[in-house]
Amino acid sequence: MSHFNCKCGEVISDTADNLDYKYYVLPDTKLDEVSTSFTDLIDSFVQAIERGKREEWINQHFGKGYPNGVEASGMLHDLLSSKLVNVIKEMFICQNCGRLLLEKENFQSFLPEKL
């Protein structure tokens, strides 16, 4: 999504990183699933290294096109991101009216009681 309108008429842009009005929400029902999945991946990565099968593990989880020389922290970042992307919801705060727009099937908006 690149742009959408708030009910007040403000155009909310989602075309850059590090937006100070954009947030991510992780549903409580998904927290354990993501956490367990991620820690299981860390365990399997450590075990692969111990068995001398680091490259095989990388190919299995990222495919052969994954760049060489990526630090373990970079790979774990990529894995965590891949686990989160399917469960997190986006949330925006309108810079004009203060509405909170939470991703559901579309965006559901909530107007603050006081500005």
Ligand SMILES: [Zn+2]
């Ligand atoms: Zn607004």
